[in-house]
Amino acid sequence: MISHSRRHCVVELQALPARIGQIRRIVSAQLRHWQLDPLIDRAALGVTELLSNVHRHAQPDKTCTVEIEFRLGRLTVSVIDSDPRLPVLREAAMDALETCGRGLALVEALSEAWGARHQTGGPGKVVWFSLTAAPAPVAAPRPVRISSKPVREPARTALVAVDPGAVSAGMSVAASVGARPG
Numbered sequence: 001m002i003s004h005s006r007r008h009c010v011v012e013l014q015a016l017p018a019r020i021g022q023i024r025r026i027v028s029a030q031l032r033h034w035q036l037d038p039l040i041d042r043a044a045l046g047v048t049e050l051l052s053n054v055h056r057h058a059q060p061d062k063t064c065t066v067e068i069e070f071r072l073g074r075l076t077v078s079v080i081d082s083d084p085r086l087p088v089l090r091e092a093a094m095d096a097l098e099t100c101g102r103g104l105a106l107v108e109a110l111s112e113a114w115g116a117r118h119q120t121g122g123p124g125k126v127v128w129f130s131l132t133a134a135p136a137p138v139a140a141p142r143p144v145r146i147s148s149k150p151v152r153e154p155a156r157t158a159l160v161a162v163d164p165g166a167v168s169a170g171m172s173v174a175a176s177v178g179a180r181p182g
């Protein structure tokens with residue numbers, strides 16, 4: 001189910017690898033619609049990491065909800081699942097040789113703030129991050145450059161008097177042009 005208001009969007013899903021790519025596209029499209037293009041890459045990466053964590057760790061199932069909300073210049077992306085265990089940021093996660101456990105470190109690096117809390121009114125947890133949207137710069141009007149080529153005037157044609165007798169006698173017109181009637 002997808003529902004959204006002007007600046008709020010909620011998507012319920014199974015956190016399976018094929019669905020994670022679809023959610024990235026939904027988040028990107030929603031941010032484009034809200035004209036928050038500068039946030040798309042970071043938001044898409046962050047939601048991918050959080051959904052990957054649900055896929056790897058959430059028990060008993062992979063059902064979750066992704067919620068994005070834009071309010072007062074701040075985008076908040078939340079992933080809610082039914083597993084009550086809160087995630088822990090691993091300090092060694094940024095070791096270059098590690099292949100697992102880097103998701104929350106990436107979320108921390110790409111966001112202004114992030115956190116996790118138990119879900120209010122039910123089992124499970126909410127893991128979230130937020131991004132600040134810089135106001136769109138107002139571009140100064142740029143002068144429009146119009147390239148133009150000078151229009152060539154049509155060649156002027158000169159009227160030439162041709163002696164009809166010279167033309168019928170086999171003289172060329174060019175030859176008769178220089179001849180004076182006499």
